[in-house]
Amino acid sequence: MSRIDETRQAYERLSALLDQEIRNKKGDAKKLERFRETLDVAFYLLGWAQFEYLVRCEAKDLIEAKAREKYLNGLAWSFVQANLKSVKIRQKLDIVFHGKEEVKNRLKGDYEVRNDAAHDNKKLPPEARDIVTWLKHLEDLVDNF
C-alpha cells in the first residue's frame, strides 16, 4: 500500500467522522460543512504533494537510465541529469507520462488546481471535489509507473 492509498483511507475515516458530527448535531452545520471543505482542500494538497514526490523519483530513475545511452542521446540526458533540480514538475510530468497526452493534460490541470488552492485560497473546482476518486486515480497512475 503506498502513502497515497493510506492518505485516501485517512481522508475517508476523517470525513466519515465529520459526517457523523453533522448527523449528531455536534455544532453548527454550516461551520462543520466548512470544516469538511477545508479537509477536502488539505487532503487534495497532501495527495498532490505525495504524488509529486513519486513523480520526481520516477523521473529521476528514467533520466538516469536514459543518460546511460550511447552517443548524443545519452549526452543530452546526462546534461538533464546534471541539472535535475532545475527541471520543473511540469517537465517531469512530460517525462514520466510521455505518450499519454490525456493523462498528462489532466495532471497539469490538477497542478493548477493545487496552486490555486494553496496560494490563492480558491475553492476546489468540480473535477477535484471527489477526493476519494481523485486519490484512487493518483494511486492507479503510480501503480502503472
Add this chain to the structure above:
Amino acid sequence: MAQTDPKHRHVLVNLGDRYVVFGTSRPSPFDPNEVTQTPPRITDETEVAEARIIDTLQVSGFKRREISGGPDRGIDLVLEDDDGNKTLIVAKVSSRNPNSRDLERDAAELQSITSMHARAELWRFNVEQLGLFIEWIDKGALKHVKLSALDVFERTQTGLFGRTQVIERVDAWQRALDDLYNRVAAWIATRPHLQVDRTRSVTIAEELMQKFDVADRDAPILDVIDDRGVALSFVPRGIWIIGARGRVDLISRKSTHMIVLLDEDGSVDWHIVDGQDRRKTRPFIEEDLITFASES
C-alpha cells in the same frame, strides 16, 4: 453633470475570461449579445487583469482619448464625456477591497495628478469579490463610491454564458432538492416512528457562483428522526459535480451514501452511487431510505 458623478456610471471591462458590467443601477446599457470580441482564454486572470481592463474598458456616455504625457504620471487612460470634459484614470487591480492605508496612499496619488484642466480618478478593481471602487478628490478630501457587478458573462465557442445561466442552474438544483425532500417526507409520513426536520442548513458557495458573482445560497439539511435521535441526514454537497447535476450525501448511523442528480435522456432524477464503484448508480427509492434509517 450626472456623468461626472461616478455613482451613475456603467463600466464594461474584460477581466480575463469574464466580462463584467459595473454600476449601481439597472438596467445595464451594455448588451452582452453586442460584445463580440473574444480575447484569448487564459489560465490565470490575475496575471493579465490590469492589461485586459485597460484594453477593453468602456464607460457608457464616455469616449476614450489619447493620453498625453500620461505614462510618466501613472495615468492609464483618459475619458471624455459628451461635453468635452476629460477625466484622467489610474487603474489598480486587487483581490480585496481597499483598506484605510490604501485610501491614504490613493489620496496622495490623486493630489499629484489632479489639475485645473482635468479631473482625476483612481479606479480599484476587486477581481475576487467583484467590485469597482472609484476614488476622487473633492474640495481637498478623498471621496469614493463602489460600483457592484451588475452582470458577468463570458463568450464561449458555443455562445454566451453568464450569471443568468448560473442562477438558472442553482434554481433548478434547489427545485430538485425540494422535490427529493418532499418525496422523502411522503415516505416518512406512513411511518409514525419517524419524523422529518428541515431546520438546519448549509451554505452553497461554489466556484462558478463566485466567478459570476452569484450570491451564496442556503440549502436545507433534511434530518430523519427516530426515538434515538437523528437516524439520517440529507446534506447538500454541491451543484457542479462531474457527471451529475448535483450531489446530496445521505449520512446514516453507519456510513455516508452519495446521491447524485442525473439527467438521463432529459429525465432528471436522484440516483444512489454504488459504494464500491462510483461509476455505478441506480435510482434512489423508498427501500433505500428505510434500510439506511434502520442502520445502527
